[in-house]
Amino acid sequence: MDSPREDFDVSTTVRPHGLLDAASDAAAVLSAEGDVVGWTRGAEALLGHPAVTMLGSPAVRLLAKRVDPARAAGVAERCRSGMGWSGLVPLRHLDGRSVVVDLRVSAAFRIGGAECFLVSAREQRPQWTVGQSVLDGFLTRSPIGMAVMDLDLRYVWLNDTLEQFGGVPREQRLGRRLSELLPGLQGTTIEGLMRKVLTTREPVTDYEYLGWSWSDPHRQRAYSTSFFPLVDPDDTVTGVCYLVSDVTERWNARQLLSLVNEAGTRIGTTLDVLRTAQELADFAVPRFADFVIVDLLEPVLSNEGHGTWLPDAGPAPDRAVMRRAALRTVREGSPEAVAGIGDQVDFLPPPHGVDLLISGEPVLVPELDPDDRQWALEQPARAARIRDFGLHTLISVPMRARNTVLGLTTFARSLNPISFEPDDVLLAQELVARAAVCVDNARRYTREHTAAVTLQRSLLPQALTGGTALEVASSYLPADATDGVGGDWFDVIPLSGARVGLVVGDVVGHGLTAAASMGRLRTAVQTLADMDMPPDDLLAHLDDLVLRLGEEEGKGAVAEGSSDTFVGATCLYAVYDPVTRRCAMARAGHPPPVVVSPEGRVHFPEIPAGPPLGLGGMAFEATEIELAEGSLFGLYTDGLIEGADQDVDLGMARLRGALACPGADLETLCTSAVRQLVPVPQPDDIALLLARTHALGAGNVVSWDVPADPAAVADVRAEAVRQVVAWGYDELATTTELIVSELVTNAIRYAEPPIRLRLLRDARLTCEVADASSTAPRLRHARSTDEGGRGLFLVAQLAHRWGARYTGEGKIIWAEQEIPGV
Numbered sequence: 001m002d003s004p005r006e007d008f009d010v011s012t013t014v015r016p017h018g019l020l021d022a023a024s025d026a027a028a029v030l031s032a033e034g035d036v037v038g039w040t041r042g043a044e045a046l047l048g049h050p051a052v053t054m055l056g057s058p059a060v061r062l063l064a065k066r067v068d069p070a071r072a073a074g075v076a077e078r079c080r081s082g083m084g085w086s087g088l089v090p091l092r093h094l095d096g097r098s099v100v101v102d103l104r105v106s107a108a109f110r111i112g113g114a115e116c117f118l119v120s121a122r123e124q125r126p127q128w129t130v131g132q133s134v135l136d137g138f139l140t141r142s143p144i145g146m147a148v149m150d151l152d153l154r155y156v157w158l159n160d161t162l163e164q165f166g167g168v169p170r171e172q173r174l175g176r177r178l179s180e181l182l183p184g185l186q187g188t189t190i191e192g193l194m195r196k197v198l199t200t201r202e203p204v205t206d207y208e209y210l211g212w213s214w215s216d217p218h219r220q221r222a223y224s225t226s227f228f229p230l231v232d233p234d235d236t237v238t239g240v241c242y243l244v245s246d247v248t249e250r251w252n253a254r255q256l257l258s259l260v261n262e263a264g265t266r267i268g269t270t271l272d273v274l275r276t277a278q279e280l281a282d283f284a285v286p287r288f289a290d291f292v293i294v295d296l297l298e299p300v301l302s303n304e305g306h307g308t309w310l311p312d313a314g315p316a317p318d319r320a321v322m323r324r325a326a327l328r329t330v331r332e333g334s335p336e337a338v339a340g341i342g343d344q345v346d347f348l349p350p351p352h353g354v355d356l357l358i359s360g361e362p363v364l365v366p367e368l369d370p371d372d373r374q375w376a377l378e379q380p381a382r383a384a385r386i387r388d389f390g391l392h393t394l395i396s397v398p399m400r401a402r403n404t405v406l407g408l409t410t411f412a413r414s415l416n417p418i419s420f421e422p423d424d425v426l427l428a429q430e431l432v433a434r435a436a437v438c439v440d441n442a443r444r445y446t447r448e449h450t451a452a453v454t455l456q457r458s459l460l461p462q463a464l465t466g467g468t469a470l471e472v473a474s475s476y477l478p479a480d481a482t483d484g485v486g487g488d489w490f491d492v493i494p495l496s497g498a499r500v501g502l503v504v505g506d507v508v509g510h511g512l513t514a515a516a517s518m519g520r521l522r523t524a525v526q527t528l529a530d531m532d533m534p535p536d537d538l539l540a541h542l543d544d545l546v547l548r549l550g551e552e553e554g555k556g557a558v559a560e561g562s563s564d565t566f567v568g569a570t571c572l573y574a575v576y577d578p579v580t581r582r583c584a585m586a587r588a589g590h591p592p593p594v595v596v597s598p599e600g601r602v603h604f605p606e607i608p609a610g611p612p613l614g615l616g617g618m619a620f621e622a623t624e625i626e627l628a629e630g631s632l633f634g635l636y637t638d639g640l641i642e643g644a645d646q647d648v649d650l651g652m653a654r655l656r657g658a659l660a661c662p663g664a665d666l667e668t669l670c671t672s673a674v675r676q677l678v679p680v681p682q683p684d685d686i687a688l689l690l691a692r693t694h695a696l697g698a699g700n701v702v703s704w705d706v707p708a709d710p711a712a713v714a715d716v717r718a719e720a721v722r723q724v725v726a727w728g729y730d731e732l733a734t735t736t737e738l739i740v741s742e743l744v745t746n747a748i749r750y751a752e753p754p755i756r757l758r759l760l761r762d763a764r765l766t767c768e769v770a771d772a773s774s775t776a777p778r779l780r781h782a783r784s785t786d787e788g789g790r791g792l793f794l795v796a797q798l799a800h801r802w803g804a805r806y807t808g809e810g811k812i813i814w815a816e817q818e819i820p821g822v
C-alpha cells in the first residue's frame with residue numbers, strides 16, 4: 001500500500017457540495033458503502049460522467065481494472081483510523097478510455113451522522129525527458145556563456161558562447177584560472193565571489209562589471225554574471241558554475257539615462273547664458289568627450305530680441321557669426337582650441353555651411369582626417385590642431401530651442417581611443433537639447449529682466465534733492481540682487497513754502513508686477529502731494545486708488561485666467577516744514593520712522609499705524625512732531641528690520657544702533673546701515689531713506705498782517721519790494737510787486753480776514769497770502785470788455801509756478817519765482 005500523502009478532516013457543519021464545487025481537482029464524496037453522494041464539476045470534466053448519472057451509483061464502476069477486495073478493505077480501514085491514502089489508479093472515462101489519475105482518499109468524516117470519504121483525483125501526465133544530444137546542444141549553443149570551475153577555480157568546461165565573449169580559445173582556458181587570463185581587479189573580484197560560493201554554498205546572481213575582450217580590446221563591454229555551487233549526490237561540493245551574459249546595451253541605456261538625469265541637475269542651474277553654456281562643456285568633459293566647444297550666435301549673447309533666423313524665415317546669411325561661449329578640454333590651457341571664450345568664430349565642420357544650423361541635424365565624423373582636402377582648405381588652422389593633438393572623432397550638434405537657432409556645440413575625442421558611434425549622437429543630442437532650452441530660457445529671462453530693471457529704474461527717483469530744507473541719502477536693495485526688481489519705493493517731493501514731502505512704500509510681492517504697481521502708486525503720491533494734501537488725506541485718497549486698482553485687476557485676471565492681482569501696499573508720508581521745524585506724518589500699515597537727535601538719541605515716534613492700503617473704510621490719523629536743527633529722520637521698509645529671525649523688535653533695536661552716529665556722512669551712514677542690518681540676501685525688498693533736517697532761519701522769512709482794506713495794498717506791496725531789494729534781488733522787485741498786489745487784492749476782495757503776507761527766501765523766492773476762506777481760487781481768461789478777472793492769470797504768467805493749499809484756518813495762495821544765479 002502506498003504511503004499517505006495528506007490527511008483531511010471536515011467538520012460536520014460544512015456543506016460538502018459547496019466546498020467541493022470550489023476545489024480545483026476532480027472530487028467526489030463516497031458513502032461507507034462506496035456509493036457516490038457528492039460529484040463536482042471537476043469530476044465531470046475529468047471523467048465525462050454528469051452528476052445526475054453518478055449520484056447514488058457505486059463508485060466501483062468507475063475503476064478501469066478490478067480491485068482486490070482485501071486491498072480496498074485495507075484502504076478503508078486506514079482512512080477510518082484518521083489517516084488518508086494516495087496512489088495512482090486507472091479510471092474509466094465515459095467514452096471508454098482509461099485515465100490514470102493521482103487519487104487521494106481523505107480520513108473518514110461524518111455528514112448528518114453518516115460516514116463518508118472525500119476522494120480527489122488529478123490526471124497523471126507523462127513527464128518529458130531530455131536526450132543527451134539535446135542537452136549537449138543546449139549547453140554548447142546557449143546565448144549565455146557557461147563555464148565550470150574546479151575547487152581550485154580552474155576551467156574544466158566552457159561553452160562556445162563564453163569562448164566568443166572573452167576572445168580566448170578554449171584550449172588556452174582549460175586548466176587555467178580566470179585571474180591568469182583576466183589580470184587585474186575584475187579577475188580578482190570574480191574569483192573572490194567564486195570562493196564565497198564554494199564556502200557558503202549560496203549562489204550569487206546578476207553581478208555586473210565592465211571588461212574588455214581580446215577580440216575587441218579597445219571597446220569596453222558590460223557583463224552580468226551569476227555563480228552557483230555544483231553538488232554531487234553525496235552532497236559534496238565539487239566545483240562552481242558561472243553564467244555570463246553580455247548586457248552592454250542594457251548597461252549603455254542605463255548609463256545614458258543616468259547621464260541625462262545628472263545633466264538635468266548640472267546644466268542650467270542659473271539663468272545666465274554663458275554660465276549655462278559652460279556647464280554643458282564642463283559636464284561633457286571627460287564623461288563623454290575630451291574636447292567640447294559651445295559657439296552661440298551673436299544676437300543670443302547680445303539679447304537683441306530673438307535675434308536668430310528660423311527655418312521658414314527666408315534665406316539665411318552666407319556665414320554664421322558666432323562667439324565662443326564655452327570651452328573645456330582634458331588638457332590644461334586648452335591647446336586644441338583655435339579661438340578662446342568671447343572670440344568671434346564661424347566654425348562649421350566641412351562640407352557643411354549655415355544649412356547645418358538651419359536643418360538642426362547633427363553631424364557625426366567617426367574618423368576625423370586632418371589631411372582631408374576640405375578640412376585643409378576650409379579650416380587649415382583647425383586641421384593643424386587636429387593633427388597635433390590627435391583629435392580623431394567628432395560630433396557637431398546644432399543648438400536649437402522652440403524652433404529658434406541658438407548656435408552649435410561640438411564634441412571631440414583625442415585621449416579616448418574609442419570613436420563616436422550613432423548611439424553617441426543620441427546622447428549628444430539629448431545633452432545639447434537640454435542645454436538649449438536652458439540657454440533659451442536664460443536668453444529670454446535676460447531680455448525680460450533687462451526690460452524690468454529698466455522699468456524699475458525709471459520708476460524710482462533718478463536724483464533726490466531736499467532743497468535747503470533737507471540733506472537726503474537713500475539705499476535700495478531688491479530681494480534678489482540679480483533680479484533688481486521689487487515693489488518698494490521712496491521719494492522726496494518739493495512742496496510749496498520750502499516744505500518737503502518724504503514718502504516710502506512697499507507693494508506686496510516682488511518682480512515686474514510689483515514694480516509696475518509701485519510705479520502707479522508713486523505717480524499717484526506725487527500728484528496728490530502736488531495738491532498740497534495733508535498726510536492723512538493723501539493716504540485716504542491713495543487707499544481709494546488701491547481699492548479701485550485691485551478691483552480692476554481682479555476682473556482682468558479672472559477674464560484672462562491669471563492670478564496676478566494687486567493685493568495691497570503699505571505707505572508712510574511725511575511733510576517737513578523748515579520754517580517751523582515741524583514734521584507732519586501719517587502711515588498706512590507701515591513701520592514708524594526713526595528719529596536721531598543731534599546728540600545721538602534714537603527714538604521711534606508713536607504714530608497711529610493705520611490700516612494697509614487696499615482695505616478701505618478705515619480712517620488715517622496724522623501726527624506732528626518738532627525736529628531740532630540737524631536731526632536725522634529715517635524712513636524704511638519692513639525688509640530692513642525683519643531679518644532671518646523675523647524678530648521686528650530686535651530688528652528695530654539693530655537699526656537704532658546702526659544710526660546712532662548723527663555726525664556721520666549721510667551717504668556712508670545709509671550704506672553701512674543697510675550692510676550691517678542685512679549682511680546676507682533677504683526674502684524681501686529693502687529701502688532706506690535718510691534725511692538730515694535744516695531750518696529756514698528768521699532772516700529768510702518775513703511776514704505782515706494785512707488789514708481787510710483795499711488801501712492797505714499799497715503799503716504792503718511797498719514793504720515786500722523793500723524786503724526783496726534788501727535780500728539783493730533787485731531784478732525780482734517789479735514782478736514781486738505785481739504778484740503781491742494781485743494776491744493781496746484778491747484776498748481782501750473775495751476772502752475773509754485775518755489776511756497775512758509772507759515772503760520766503762529759499763531755493764526760490766516764495767510769496768504766500770493766507771486768509772480764513774476755504775473758497776478755491778480759479779484761473780480764467782477775462783474778455784476784452786471785462787474790467788477785472790485777470791489777477792491770477794497775471795500771477796501765473798509772472799511766477800515759475802503757483803498754487804493753493806488748505807490749512808486748518810483757511811487757505812494759502814502761493815507763487816514762486818526763480819532766483820537768478822541759483
